[in-house]
Amino acid sequence: MSPLPNPIPSRFYSLDAVRGLAALTVLLWHWQHFLYAGPIDASYRMSDQPFYQQLSFFYHWGWIAVDFFFSLSGFVFFWLYAKSITDGKVSGYKFFVMRLSRLYPLHILTLTIVIVGQWIYHSSNNEFFVYKTNDTFHLILNIFMASNWGFQDGASFNGPIWSVSVEVLLYVAFFILCFRGAARIPMLIFLVLLGMGVAKVSPEIGRGIVSFFAGGIAFHGYNWLRQSPTGDRLIPTFWLVAAAAWVWVILEFQSGLPSKISADILGHILPQQGQDLVIKLASKVWIYAISILLFPMTIISLALIETRRGTLGRRVSFIGHLSYSSYLIHFPLQLLFIIIAGWLGLDRDFFYTNLSFIVFIATLIPICFASYYFFELPMQSKLRKLLNPKLVLAESK
Template identity: 25%
Template sequence: MIKPLTSLRFIFALMVFAAHCYVIDPHFSHFLYKEGFVGVSFFFVLSGFIIAYNYQRKFESKSISRREFWIARFARVYPLHIATLMLYPLVGGALLAMNWDTVLKLVSQLFLVHPFIPQTDYFFAFNSPSWSLGCEQLFYFLFPFLALWLNDTRKLFWILIATGLIVACGMYFTPEEQIRAYWYVNPLTRLPDFLVGMLLFKLYDKSTGNWSVNRATWFEIGAVALFIAFYYCGSAGVLPKVYRYSVYYWLPVSLLLYVFAMNKGMISRFLSNKYLVIGGDISYAMYLIHLFIIELYKSTGWNYPWQIVIPILLLITICCSLLSYRYFEKPVNKYIRMHLK
């Protein structure tokens, strides 16, 4: 575990939470909040880095099989996904109006193929954040093959450059009303984010990381400042939103991950705080649970000041995520891996 990166997961999960609070109060419609969708890009790049960090050498040395890897990822992703998928229709009353279209949506989301369907009522059906799990599922399926095929850093770099140019051109020619379906949620077009993370691991793995504390701290400050600058300019609309879904943030997110993966500076020490690390551990649950809690509050029709409501909803989300992580995700993960080994 690289503790600063785990803590960064918590920080970006908070950004995603804030990005969805506009459904409660117009205050969160401000561009600085709504740009929080960058958290998803961060998670995809981080996923590529961490998966390569944990498994690249194992696949190269053949010390792990594809089956073992897929079981491990299934045990991590699917239990909470299925639990929240079951919860949404029950609470939302969708089962009371069951029809063929609802069944198709449930089945597509159950198997995490719904982000491939370019219709909003499919890829955002029920627990809408689960669309990103469909992307992760594709990444995990392909990784054992990519780990061996793209084990050369130079090859991976040039493939990523070519892919980036193709993606940027495709984004330019896509009609405005279709960009979310084809460039935000589609697993195939989000795969380059994952490849960026894999390339980042290659660079990290070749680095000596022989930095002093002072030097590392300045690098960390610089990486944070660069990300904030990109974030502010992006949220102010410097570039069309379609580019900000992925390619625009590749550089600042990559530098952020690379510098903090070194775990050398004073900010890294702060991010290694055990409470922030726990926040990172529960970030997956936060991501899947938070919108459910926000929408549940919205459905009550209550209209309390956001200064009171948002902290309470965040606290409820964190508490539910802690309970989920400790008493559901970890035990079920262990059970599945033990019985499917």
């Protein structure tokens, strides 16, 4: 095999594409919003959701795509920003202008739409749709992207924004770490372990810390494999292990319980008590095995393939433009659909039909692309021009 070229690609098209696919995976997990009023109860029939046979994996496990987002963010931030911050080329002001100009416009727009939509829904149903904690205090938290910093009493307004709220905290930690020149692997390992502890108190923040800094470790691993002669020989084996891990995880999850297949296989070796121990242990650690090992290995594998080939997934990289827009827009659109369904006299069972799924997706995707090209990018440019004109000038060169 020929050695890998030294330069890191200026853009990872494959990572753009999988980011968009991950966002759509979260949407499938949230399809359940249509199918219950208030907390999930016995009336919610997961197996009756649209195209269940084809999409059951995502209906059951789509929530874990958020951990992939965190891991991918960690990889990308260590790739794009870590060295520049450490070398003093990117100040704190510039860093946060760049990030918040990307995040804030759509966040405020969708928050406003949800406020109006929830008022309309509440006037007819005497309750809020799905996310119930919509008071002034939680509105203020949402305005400052602090909805899940530990001050909240429950999910509020545009609920999926919780992970973006956690990411903002991670941006602060990341910048401080890089600014102090401490973004080395031992520190990142410590932070991953710290995140596991934090997860016992605040599961959302803990998940973010674990996956984000595992993504940072993944970037260091990618860099080593990309440059080291020894790493070059290990790359095919690394790809094979990553692919085998995905096959194994999918089979495990399709069985309905992580580790069930492993326990069944070990059943030929271990007594029943041993099988029970495997399942009990896996129930506590499987999420970390995926967020610390599987997702980073996947990101490294795609990055290495693209580094070798020059590009991977360029033709489908546009899917990545859907990631932030679909993540923030899908709940407001669900709220709109449920309001219109009420006006038309349709009950919740309509959203068990394949037709409802087709209509919703056919509406969402064009809106998301329009949002990206005609709202997010222009607003990002305007905010950067207003807050940091030098940044806009540098980007235009």
